[in-house]
Amino acid sequence: MSEVTTTPAQPSFTAKDLVTDQDVRWCPGCGDYSILKQAQTVIPELGIPRENIVFISGIGCSSRFPYYMETYGMHSIHGRAAAFASGLKATRPELSVWMISGDGDSLSIGGNHFIHLLRRNFNINLLLFNNEIYGLTKGQYSPTSEEGKVTKSTPFGSIDHPFNPAALALGADGTFIARSMDRDPVHLKDILRRANAHQGTSFVEIYQNCNVFNDGAFEIFTDKETKKLETLFVENGKPLVFGANNDKGVKLDGFKPVIVNLAEGHSANDLWIHDETDRVKAGILSRFFDNPKKGGDHFPRPFGVFYTEQRACYEDGLNAQVAAALAQKGEGDLDKLLKGRDVWEIH
Amino acid sequence: MEHTTDTLERVIIKFAGDSGDGMQLTGTQFTNTAALFGNDISTFPDFPAEIRAPQGTLAGVSGYQLHFGSTNIYSPGDKCDVLVVMNAAALKANLRQLKPGGTIIANTEGFDSKNLRLANIAETDHPLENGSLDKFRVIKIDVTKMTRAALTDSGLGVKEIDRSKNMFVLGFLYWMYNRSLENSIRFLEEKFSKKPDILNANIKILKAGFSYGDTTETIMTRYVVNPAKMIPGVYRNMMGNQATALGLIAAAKKSGLQLFFGTYPITPASDILHELAKYKNFGVRTFQAEDEIAAIASVIGASFGGALGVTASSGPGIALKGEAMGLAVMLELPVVIINVQRGGPSTGLPTKTEQSDLMQALYGRNGEAPMPVIAASSPADCFETVFEATRLAIEFMTPVLFLSDGYIANGAEPWRFPQSADLKEIEVKFATEKNGEKYLPYKRDEKLSRPWAIPGTKGLEHRIGGIEKQHETGNISYDSENHEFMVHMRENKVEGIANHIPLQTIDTGTEKGKLLILGWGSTYGAIKTAVLEARAKGYDVSHAHVRYLKPFPKNLGEVLYNFEHVLIPEMNNGQLVKVIRDKFMIPAIAYNKIQGLPFNAGEISEKIESILGK
Numbered sequence: 001m002s003e004v005t006t007t008p009a010q011p012s013f014t015a016k017d018l019v020t021d022q023d024v025r026w027c028p029g030c031g032d033y034s035i036l037k038q039a040q041t042v043i044p045e046l047g048i049p050r051e052n053i054v055f056i057s058g059i060g061c062s063s064r065f066p067y068y069m070e071t072y073g074m075h076s077i078h079g080r081a082a083a084f085a086s087g088l089k090a091t092r093p094e095l096s097v098w099m100i101s102g103d104g105d106s107l108s109i110g111g112n113h114f115i116h117l118l119r120r121n122f123n124i125n126l127l128l129f130n131n132e133i134y135g136l137t138k139g140q141y142s143p144t145s146e147e148g149k150v151t152k153s154t155p156f157g158s159i160d161h162p163f164n165p166a167a168l169a170l171g172a173d174g175t176f177i178a179r180s181m182d183r184d185p186v187h188l189k190d191i192l193r194r195a196n197a198h199q200g201t202s203f204v205e206i207y208q209n210c211n212v213f214n215d216g217a218f219e220i221f222t223d224k225e226t227k228k229l230e231t232l233f234v235e236n237g238k239p240l241v242f243g244a245n246n247d248k249g250v251k252l253d254g255f256k257p258v259i260v261n262l263a264e265g266h267s268a269n270d271l272w273i274h275d276e277t278d279r280v281k282a283g284i285l286s287r288f289f290d291n292p293k294k295g296g297d298h299f300p301r302p303f304g305v306f307y308t309e310q311r312a313c314y315e316d317g318l319n320a321q322v323a324a325a326l327a328q329k330g331e332g333d334l335d336k337l338l339k340g341r342d343v344w345e346i347h
Numbered sequence: 348m349e350h351t352t353d354t355l356e357r358v359i360i361k362f363a364g365d366s367g368d369g370m371q372l373t374g375t376q377f378t379n380t381a382a383l384f385g386n387d388i389s390t391f392p393d394f395p396a397e398i399r400a401p402q403g404t405l406a407g408v409s410g411y412q413l414h415f416g417s418t419n420i421y422s423p424g425d426k427c428d429v430l431v432v433m434n435a436a437a438l439k440a441n442l443r444q445l446k447p448g449g450t451i452i453a454n455t456e457g458f459d460s461k462n463l464r465l466a467n468i469a470e471t472d473h474p475l476e477n478g479s480l481d482k483f484r485v486i487k488i489d490v491t492k493m494t495r496a497a498l499t500d501s502g503l504g505v506k507e508i509d510r511s512k513n514m515f516v517l518g519f520l521y522w523m524y525n526r527s528l529e530n531s532i533r534f535l536e537e538k539f540s541k542k543p544d545i546l547n548a549n550i551k552i553l554k555a556g557f558s559y560g561d562t563t564e565t566i567m568t569r570y571v572v573n574p575a576k577m578i579p580g581v582y583r584n585m586m587g588n589q590a591t592a593l594g595l596i597a598a599a600k601k602s603g604l605q606l607f608f609g610t611y612p613i614t615p616a617s618d619i620l621h622e623l624a625k626y627k628n629f630g631v632r633t634f635q636a637e638d639e640i641a642a643i644a645s646v647i648g649a650s651f652g653g654a655l656g657v658t659a660s661s662g663p664g665i666a667l668k669g670e671a672m673g674l675a676v677m678l679e680l681p682v683v684i685i686n687v688q689r690g691g692p693s694t695g696l697p698t699k700t701e702q703s704d705l706m707q708a709l710y711g712r713n714g715e716a717p718m719p720v721i722a723a724s725s726p727a728d729c730f731e732t733v734f735e736a737t738r739l740a741i742e743f744m745t746p747v748l749f750l751s752d753g754y755i756a757n758g759a760e761p762w763r764f765p766q767s768a769d770l771k772e773i774e775v776k777f778a779t780e781k782n783g784e785k786y787l788p789y790k791r792d793e794k795l796s797r798p799w800a801i802p803g804t805k806g807l808e809h810r811i812g813g814i815e816k817q818h819e820t821g822n823i824s825y826d827s828e829n830h831e832f833m834v835h836m837r838e839n840k841v842e843g844i845a846n847h848i849p850l851q852t853i854d855t856g857t858e859k860g861k862l863l864i865l866g867w868g869s870t871y872g873a874i875k876t877a878v879l880e881a882r883a884k885g886y887d888v889s890h891a892h893v894r895y896l897k898p899f900p901k902n903l904g905e906v907l908y909n910f911e912h913v914l915i916p917e918m919n920n921g922q923l924v925k926v927i928r929d930k931f932m933i934p935a936i937a938y939n940k941i942q943g944l945p946f947n948a949g950e951i952s953e954k955i956e957s958i959l960g961k
Contacts, residue, residue: 020810021785022822051805056648066810067823072802074651075812077674080644083636087645088802090632091607092652095802113644116637318632325627332629334600334767338593340583342530344383347579 003199004096004123006047013050015040020070026061031182031208035129036068038185039098042192043071048096055098056085058105061136062129062208065100079110082117082126086314089122093315096196097123103130103144107163111143115172120314121200125192128205130165133214146291151213165205166286166306170279175200177282178305181207183222187233187303194305200313220292221301230292234285234304239271242300250299257284257299274304282307352525354571357416359424360520363441364433364457366399366409369513373431374411375759376517380530382584382761385574386415389872390759391423391945396614396697403457403465408440417573422872423758425947431516433457433490436466438474450484452516456491488559490515497555501548511545511552518556524570528553578763585762587755588615590729591659591685592622596629597730598737599655602773607649608657609634609642614697615753616659616687639667643684647671650680651811653777653801655737659685661753662704663694669712672746674813676716676837679789679797681740681747683733688752690943699943700754702868703919708748709897709926715834717841719743720897722750724871727762729755732894738773743844744796750896752918754945755869777801788821794847795840842898851900855879856889862958863910865935867893867923870916870946877951888955896923904931912958914938916946 057063059078066073195202240250290298400407414424434457539546599606650656690696778798817824
C-alpha cells in the first residue's frame with residue numbers, strides 16, 4: 001500500500017510550528033482562516049514528520065494556503081494542482097500530499113484533472129474550498145453557484161446549472177467522499193483526520209464563506225435558527241436523524257428517500273442506517289442537494305463521510321510494476337540497452 | 348539462369364503502397380539487413396495521418412525511402428533509383444520522385460480497373476501499357492497471383508495470404524541486391540512465434556520472391572553495394588524517437604535520478620512513450636496523463652520531489668503546455684520538454700515534418716520566460732542531444748526544450764553507440780543544509796543556479812510558486828524593482844549557460860570564405876551532402892550546424908562574420924534567420940521549404956549555385 005511514513009510517537013511539532021513567517025492575506029472574516037487553523041491543529045497529531053508533508057494548490061483565494069503552512073509547498077497554476085500532486089505522489093509515495101483547491105479551480109478550469117485524480121485514486125487528500133463564487137477575480141459566479149445567481153458577470157442571474165461536487169466525485173469513482181464546513185471546527189477536524197487515514201484520494205468538500213463576494217451562502221447550514229432543520233450529519237452505522245430535537249429522520253422507500261417525523265410513530269429502527277460502503281445509498285445521499293433558499297419541502301444538506309471504499313492506489317500499481325520488472329529482469333544494464341540486439345562491426 | 352553483377356556506390360529505393368500493404372515493415376526490414384551488412388544508411392518514412400485511409404486511393408499511399416551505400420550517407424536522398432509500387436495510386440503519387448532511367452517494380456494486380464479508378468486514372472491511360480513509362484525500366488510482377496499460388500495449400504484465408512505479399516517484394520529485392528534472407532527470417536520467427544501458420548507462409552513467400560529473381564528471364568543484372576568505410580567501431584541501427592528514449596534512460600542512470608516521463612499521446616512523439624514504457628527495470632516510470640497540461644504538470648510535480656521529470660509532445664501539445672512551462676521557469680526546477688515538431692499550425696500535418704516551432708520554443712510563453720533550447724540534427728544525434736538537455740536542466744535548475752522533428756524521429760541511421768563508461772556523469776546536489784539563518788530557496792551559486800531541496804529533507808521546508816518571488820527568500824513579492832531584477836536574473840542564468848557549452852565549429856569547409864550555410868535540426872544531412880558536393884566542384888562554401896539555439900555558443904557571431912554570405916535553410920517560413928539577423932545584424936539569406944518534406948540535397952545545391960554563380 002501507499003503508506004505515508006509515520007512516526008507514531010509524540011508529535012514532533014505543534015500547530016505553532018506550522019505557521020510561516022508570511023502574513024496571511026485573506027480578507028478579514030474569510031472562512032479560509034478557520035480551515036487553515038483546523039488543518040494546523042490536526043496535522044501535528046497525525047504522526048507524519050513535518051518534512052514529509054507537501055501542500056500543493058492551484059490558483060484562487062484558497063490556493064494561497066501553502067504559503068501559510070510551514071511544510072513543503074507548491075502554489076502551481078490554475079486548475080492543475082491535481083496533476084502536479086499526481087506526479088509527486090507517483091515518484092514519492094511516502095510523502096503526505098495535500099491538495100488545496102476551490103470550486104473554480106477544481107470544478108471549472110481543472111474539472112478534467114479533478115475527475116482523473118479521483119479515478120486513478122492517488123493517495124492524496126483533496127480539500128476543495130467551495131464558496132460558490134470567484135473571489136480572487138472579484139465576484140463572478142462559479143460552477144457551484146446556484147441558478148439565478150446575480151453576480152458581476154451575471155447581472156440578470158446565472159443560467160448555468162451548478163455542479164453537485166459530491167455526486168460528481170462519486171461519478172468519477174472517488175473512493176472517499178465527504179463534506180464539512182468552515183464554521184464547524186470540530187466536525188472539520190474529524191473529517192480531516194478521516195481523510196488522512198483513508199488510502200486513496202480523499203475528497204473533502206468544505207463549505208467556505210466568502211464574506212466579501214458571497215456572504216452568507218451557507219448561513220442556512222450554520223445559523224443556529226436554521227441549522228438543525230437544514231443539515232444532516234451522517235455517521236457510519238447510525239440512522240439519518242435531524243431536526244430541532246433530532247425528531248426527524250430519513251427512511252428509504254425502495255430507492256426513494258422519505259422524510260419522516262419521529263414524533264409520529266416512526267422509530268429510529270425504521271430509518272435509513274448510514275453505511276459508508278454502500279455506493280448506491282451514497283449516490284442517493286449525494287443527491288440531497290435541493291436549494292434551501294427556494295423554500296418548500298426539501299431534504300436537509302448532508303455532512304460527513306458519504307462514501308468510502310478500498311481500491312488500489314495508482315502509485316502502488318506503478319511501483320509494483322517497477323518492482324516486478326526488477327525482480328524478473330534484474331536492474332537494467334545500460335550497456336546492454338545501448339547495444340541492442342543487432343550490431344555489426346566496422347574494422 | 349546466368350546473371351551479371353554490377354557494383355553500385357549507393358542506391359535509393361522507395362517502397363510505396365497502400366497503408367495496409369506493409370510498406371513500412373518492408374522498408375525497415377531492408378534497412379536492417381543493409382545496416383547489418385555494413386552499408387551506411389539513411390531512411391525517410393512518409394505515411395498518411397489516417398491509419399487506414401480508403402484503400403487504393405492517393406490519400407492512402409504510404410511510403411518508405413531508403414538510401415544505402417558504400418560511401419558516407421547523410422540523407423535519405425533526393426530522387427530514387429528504384430520505385431516499388433504496390434498499386435496505381437502509389438505510382439501516381441511517387442513517379443515524379445523517380446530518376447530518369449530509374450527502375451519501377453510494379454505489382455500488376457494493383458493496376459486492375461478498380462485500382463485505376465481509385466487512383467483517378469482512366470483505363471485508356473493504363474500507365475503500365477500506354478508507353479508513358481518508356482524512359483524507365485519497368486519490372487512487372489503479379490505479386491498477388493504468385494503469393495496466392497504459393498500458398499494455396501497453406502490453409503490460410505485469402506485475406507491472410509494477401510497480407511504476406513510484401514514479403515515477396517522484399518525477397519525479390521534481396522535477390523536483386525545480393526542480400527541474405529537470414530535477418531528477416533529471424534525477425535519473422537520472433538514476430539510470429541505464436542502463429543506458426545503465418546510464420547511459415549511469410550518465410551515461404553520471402554523465399555519465393557528471392558527465387559523469382561533467380562528464375563525469371565527478364566532481369567539480367569544483380570547489384571552489389573559494398574559495406575561503407577565508416578569510422579571503425581560497433582554499430583546498430585537507430586531511429587530518432589528510440590534514441591531520444593535511450594538518451595533519457597542514460598541520463599537518468601548517469602544522474603542517479605528516477606526517470607518520470609509524463610506525456611499525452613501525439614504524433615509523431617508517441618513512440619518515445621512506447622519505448623520508455625518497456626524499461627521499468629531501469630526504474631523508468633511512465634505516466635499517460637489525461638491531457639497535455641496534466642502531462643507537464645505531473646512532470647514538474649515529480650521534479651519538485653527530486654525525480655528527473657520529462658515530457659514529450661508535438662507543436663499543438665507544446666502550445667497547451669505553455670503556461671506550465673512558464674511556471675517551471677519561475678520554479679527553477681529541472682524539467683526536459685521534448686517537441687517532436689510536425690507541420691502546423693493547429694493540427695496541421697500530423698505525420699509530416701517541419702521546423703516551424705522554433706519561435707514557439709524561444710518565445711512562446713507569456714511574460715519574459717527564457718528557457719534553453721537545443722536541437723538534434725539526425726536520428727542518432729537525438730541520443731547525445733537529449734542527454735545534454737538533461738545535463739543543462741539539472742546543472743542550471745531550469746526547464747530545457749529539446750527539439751526534434753518528424754523526419755528524424757522516424758528516420759533511421761547507423762549509430763556507433765557509446766559505452767556507458769564513456770558518458771559523463773551528471774552531478775546532482777540535493778540541498779541538505781540551510782544556506783542562511785533560514786533556508787533560502789532562491790539563493791544562487793556561481794552559475795546563478797538555485798538549490799534543489801526536496802520534500803523529506805528536514806529543516807528545509809519551503810514554498811515555491813508562480814507568483815513573482817523575492818530574490819533569495821523566494822517569498823511572494825510584488826515589488827517593481829525586484830521584479831525587474833528577477834527577470835534579468837532568470838535571463839542571465841540562461842544566457843550564462845553559453846560559458847558551459849562547446850564553441851560553435853565548422854562542420855564542413857573552412858573558417859573563412861564566401862558562403863556559410865548555417866543549419867539547425869534535421870536539415871543537417873541534406874546540407875552536408877550538398878556542401879560536400881559543391882566543394883568538390885570548387886565552390887567556396889562551408890557548413891556550420893547549431894545545436895544550441897538558446898543560448899547560442901559564445902563565438903557564433905565570429906563564425907558568421909567570417910563569411911561574405913550566410914544562408915539559412917529551414918523547413919519553415921524563416922525563423923532562425925530572424926533570430927540571427929536580430930542578434931548579429933547580418934543580412935542572412937533565408938531559404939525556406941514548407942511542404943511537410945525535408946530538403947533535398949539537390950535543392951540546397953541549386954541555392955548554393957544561385958548565390959555563388961555557376
